[in-house]
Amino acid sequence: MEDTIAGISTAVGNAGLAVIRMSGGKAFEIADMVFRGREKVVSQKSHTLQYGRIVTDDGEIVDEVLLTKMAAPRTYTREDVVEISCHGGYYVTGSILNLLIEKGARPAEPGEFTKRAFLNGRIDLSQAEAVMDVIQARTSKSSRAALSQLEGKLSSELNAIIDGLTNTLAHIEVDLDYPEYDHEELSMKQVEDEAKKAMSHLDRLIESFHYGKILREGMDVVIIGRPNTGKSSLLNYLTRKNRAIVTDIPGTTRDVIEETVNIGGIPIKLTDTAGVRETEDPVESIGVARSLEALKKADLVLLLLDATDWQGEEDKRLSELVKAHQEHFITVFNKMDLVKDESTVQEIMKQNPDAVLVSIKAETGLDVLEKRLIDFALGNKMDLDNQVLVTNARHEQQLRLACGALESALEAIRSGMTLDIVALELKTALEHLGRITGQTADEEIINAIFSRFCIGK
Amino acid sequence: MTDMEAFIGGEYDVIVVGAGHAGCEAALASARLGMKTAVFSLNLDSIANMPCNPNIGGTAKGQLVREIDALGGQMGLSADATFIQSRILNRAKGPAIYSLRAQIDRRAYQQHMKHVLETQENLDVKQAEVTEILTEGKKVRGIRVLTGTVYLAKAVILTTGTYLKGRIIIGNTSYNSGPDGLFPANRLSDSLKALGIELMRFKTGTPARVNRRSIDFSKMEEQPGDPVITPFSFMHDEIKRDQVSCYLVHTNQETHRIIRENLHRSPLYGGEIKGVGPRYCPSIEDKIVRFADRESHQVFIEPMGLNTEEMYVQGMSTSMPEDVQIKMLRTLPGLENVSIMRPAYAIEYDCINPTQLKLSLEFKEIDGLFSAGQINGSSGYEEAAAQGIIAGINAALKLKGKEPLILDRSQAYIGVLIDDLVTKGTAEPYRMMTSRAEYRLWLRQDNADMRLTPIGREIGLVSDDRYERFLRKKEAIEAEMKRLKETVINPGEAVNRFLAEHGSAGLKTGIRLYDLLKRPEIEYEHLKALGYGAELSREVMEQVTISIKYEGYLNKQMQQIELFKRMEERRLPENIDYDSIKGLSTEARQKLGKLRPESLGQASRISGVSPSDISVLLVYLESLKREKEKNKGEHPQ
Structure with missing residues (x-):
């Protein structure tokens, strides 16, 4: 029997409601592991709806939902289907999906629901041609997307890894196929070094898929700036305007304040640091150290400057400090309402073309700032639709599998396995990477590409 | 057929054209499966000749020999009967690539094989030059030989090796010839062309043979055989035999200088040779030019047999003129006074583009015509024999009205070999390598019998004796x-x-x-x-x-193999009109239409056919299936 798949079938965004769909032989069983309603899903009548809660193993309530049960074969996929209507937003939908996956569902690949619908005979024969057209259209669209992605850093790094491993493997293959040829044979040490090098690259890449992480765990944003530039006002504004999920004000220090707010459906942890400046005060120096730590670990830094006073020594130092420790930051000029002089505005914009100009007091420019935060969380300017989300998950999975195969190669070397086994593992790693760049054509990748339909359709 | 009044020399089920390594296996398989078979050779004294290296086996090739043997073929048996040195290569590098290689007494091997053919029931061995393939419509009817005599047959297997319009090149001299100074087959190419078969021109070469008495072996490194001999054939337990040694020497700067100074006299660099040569087996001048930083190259001196002083100089394949050949050989330690018995030469020959074949090795467009061995663009005795046995089996199965035997890539190196040739074609003489096999750990030489003997048994090629042995081993x-x-x-x-x-x-x-x-x-x-x-x-x-x-x-x-099998098992009907499938890319449509793959798996290995094209085919197959079911439902029998 086919495995059970789950996916968010409504558009991702901060809509009020979302639907999560699960299809396959274990759909009801898995639903019962996370859903608490009046009766068990297994015994619920087919094609009915019941109210209940999605609850974690620890008893934490994730959301109040409506659950629809549809038993095979009168369903979209002709398999057992469960649909969960929940509140919208990344946090809630992501949490529920993760729970289902934890309990045994597999993330649906793009278009997998439709593919099952077709292969199970749900979609009429007359539509087969349309299905084929869509595959080709989707593929060319996705290959365009892949191409632009391929031009990026990710892909050039991936290709470098593939080249390195391919060269190593090729050398091993020569050693194996031409045992009498008097070339220098590759030592196990060299293979080990190459595998380790590739693994560290892959680890970095896996980590670089932080969008997924942000959606699951939220984004860390640190606000930094001289005293009186409006840090706490900004924090207060964002907290007031957006629903705070958890309020967490540690009293142990006087200088780091955290708030987690939901902006555009993304959980964002805001940290207000104490003024970062050199000081003799021992308490404040701890604060500075903590602030620096927060600055380094943040996903994004908001550097807050006073538009009426932004060219002083201290601001320059602060700006250098941020640049030295953080790749991702947004410069925010506050108190724009106090700047009456058009030439000052011109000067600010000239020197800081990427800056966001706001007045917290007059509440201007803040919508732009929120949008920048969301854009950053969602991978900059990329329009995050379902497809990208799942593609990323697939990429990440392949990267992890490649890493796993390399680990197995190292393990084989350590335990004294023969060269043919080491070669086997390296080849497996390459196959996984090839599935990202689209160079292998086994059934798995075919499934993946086949399914370039929209998820949950 | 044009003239029915021609003398009919005989009527056969299967005719094999050529008695090299492919032809011998093809003829024996066909005859052993009960087909009335004839095998034709230009010269009966050249049956199963080894015009190049006097050895059988090696990496990947050793596996092929074991597979041929497991199916009930002859090569392993004859090799075991006539080898003079045996070694397992790669013993330290893992079981997937243990490879058996043996130095063979070339003449003894030929005699052994010739006698096996001669004593085989259902098999006639004939000396004649086949000049024409006779067809009726798109169906093969027989052959014509140089004397005009016609032999009728229901199936014909081409195993012409390097003889088709063979041309030997030594320096600026070239002449029409088969290998080893044998006659070429100058006429058959035209007949194949007339049948619409696409030909290619390949090139290969062989080093000089020198006289043992002119060599000082004390300056060379001796390479003896393994103390414990591993036989090729699953029919043999341990073999005890005195072995002879090979010798290793290296080229030096002086060798390289002579070659460099005479490069302009090499037909390879002078543009005389147009055929495509193999990258994996370069001539010595190729090695010097392409790997200019190498200070020396290995040269192995190998005996050609027990009853001859001829030695083979492996690693010195060349098409340089004779005077350069002798000069460069004499720079090698121990060869200072060497006497050349046969000079090295390059040979060009016609072969077919193998993508014209089905996986059964039958031509897609000519019913009953099969082809195997070097004519299919491969290189090597073992590769030839492997195709030969499959072509012989499939010609027989066809005449019996049975499905052809197609070994897939997860079953045998033979499957990898044939699939590569037929699906991807080849731009140079194709040599088997273990790295070509995806499932190398499974395709080992030690389990070839477990993989293939039951298949050979079912076909009818595995004798009771062999099968008994197999069962006993399995039980043990x-x-x-x-x-x-x-x-x-x-x-x-x-x-x-x-x-x-x-x-x-x-x-x-x-x-x-x-x-x-x-x-x-x-x-x-x-x-x-x-x-x-x-x-x-x-x-x-x-x-x-x-x-x-x-x-x-x-x-x-095994899990990977299972995934692979799923794709192979999705058969593509022979009559698919790819032009009518809308979702396919233009390139895929052309390639699929031309190559007409037999399964979705084979289609996926054609270059230019993308995974999305495969998806489209998957959907297309599904709709075909449903259409069929629908029709069945509407017209109950």
Whole structure:
């Protein structure tokens, strides 16, 4: 029997409601592991709806939902289907999906629901041609997307890894196929070094898929700036305007304040640091150290400057400090309402073309700032639709599998396995990477590409 | 057919054109499957000739020989009967690539094979030049030979090797010739062209043969055979035989200088040779030019047989003129006074584009015409023989009205070889390599019988004798696996001391022999030394050990094979009109239409056919299936 798949079938965004769909032989069983309603899903009548809660193993309530049960074969996929209507937003939908996956569902690949619908005979024969057209259209669209992605850093790094491993493997293959040829044979040490090098690259890449992480765990944003530039006002504004999920004000220090707010459906942890400046005060120096730590670990830094006073020594130092420790930051000029002089505005914009100009007091420019935060969380300017989300998950999975195969190669070397086994593992790693760049054509990748339909359709 | 008044020399089920390594296996397989068969050779004294290196086996090639043998073929048996040195290569690098290679007494091998052909029931051996393939419509009817005599046949297998319009080149001299100074086949190419078959021109070469008495072996490194001989054939237990040695020397700066100074006289660089040569087997001038930073290259001096002083100079293949040849050979230590008996030469020949074949090795467009061996663009005796046996089997199966035998890439190197040739084609003479096989850990030389003998049995090529042997071995393996899983070895001073001596951790509790043998440092011999061994044949011991030590990896490979099989099992109907499938890319449509793959798996290996094209085909197949079911529903019988 086919495995059970789950996916968010409504558009991702901060809509009020979302639907999560699960299809396959274990759909009801898995639903019962996370859903608490009046009766068990297994015994619920087919094609009915019941109210209940999605609850974690620890008893934490994730959301109040409506659950629809549809038993095979009168369903979209002709398999057992469960649909969960929940509140919208990344946090809630992501949490529920993760729970289902934890309990045994597999993330649906793009278009997998439709593919099952077709292969199970749900979609009429007359539509087969349309299905084929869509595959080709989707593929060319996705290959365009892949191409632009391929031009990026990710892909050039991936290709470098593939080249390195391919060269190593090729050398091993020569050693194996031409045992009498008097070339220098590759030592196990060299293979080990190459595998380790590739693994560290892959680890970095896996980590670089932080969008997924942000959606699951939220984004860390640190606000930094001289005293009186409006840090706490900004924090207060964002907290007031957006629903705070958890309020967490540690009293142990006087200088780091955290708030987690939901902006555009993304959980964002805001940290207000104490003024970062050199000081003799021992308490404040701890604060500075903590602030620096927060600055380094943040996903994004908001550097807050006073538009009426932004060219002083201290601001320059602060700006250098941020640049030295953080790749991702947004410069925010506050108190724009106090700047009456058009030439000052011109000067600010000239020197800081990427800056966001706001007045917290007059509440201007803040919508732009929120949008920048969301854009950053969602991978900059990329329009995050379902497809990208799942593609990323697939990429990440392949990267992890490649890493796993390399680990197995190292393990084989350590335990004294023969060269043919080491070669086997390296080849497996390459196959996984090839599935990202689209160079292998086994059934798995075919499934993946086949399914370039929209998820949950 | 044009003239029915021609003298009909005979009427056969199957005719094989050429009696090299492909032709011998094809003819024997066909005759052994009960087909009335004739095999034609330009010269009966050149049956199963080895016009190049006097050895059989090596990496990947050794596996091919074992597979041919497991199916009930001849090469392994004849090699075992006539080898003069035997070695296992790659022993330290893992069981997937252990490869057996033997130096063969060339003449003895030929005589042995010729006699096997002569004594084979249902088989006629004939000397004649085949000049024409006779067809009726798109169906083969027989052949015509140079004298005009016609032989009728229901199937014809082309195994012409390098003879088709063969042309030998030595320096600025070139002449029409087959290999080893034999006549070429100058006329058949035109007949093939007239049948619409696309021909290509390939090139290969061979080094000089020199007289043993002119060599000073004291300056060379001796390479003796293995002390314990491993036979090729599953029919043979250990073979005891005196072996002769090979010798290793290296080229030096002086050799390279002579070659460089005379490069302009090499037809390869002078533009004389137009055929495509193999990258993996370069001539010495190629090596010097392409790997200019190498200070020396290996040269092996190998005996051609016991009753000859001819020695083969492996590594010095060239098409340089004779005076350069002798000069460069004489720079090698021990060859200062060498006497050349046969000069090195390059040879060009016609071969077919193998993508014109089905996986059964039958031409897609000509019913009953098969082709195997070097004519299909491959290189090597073993590759030729492997195709030969399949072509012979399939010609016979076709006449019996049965489905062809198609070994897939997960079953045999033979499958990899044929699939590569037929699906992807080749731009140079194709040599088998272990790295071409995706499932190398499974396609081992030790288990070729487990993989293929039941198949050979079902076809009818495996004799009772062979099958009995196979069953006994299988039982012995199963019994030993069971014993190792059920027998526990307990800790003790002696046991732990023994283990420590062999770099293995001592036992704290009793463990199964099976688990002990899993340890990389423990060999089956150790179990014996501990008093826990059984009296097993070398083969059984080898396979049990490999199965246990590599169990995890083998299981993984089996899972991959399962995925692979799913794609192979999705058959593409022969009459698909790819132009009518809208979703396909233009390139895929053209390639699929031209190559007409037999399964979705084969289609996916065609360059230019993308995964999305495969998806489209998947959907197309599904709709075909449903259409069929629908029709069935509407017209109940």
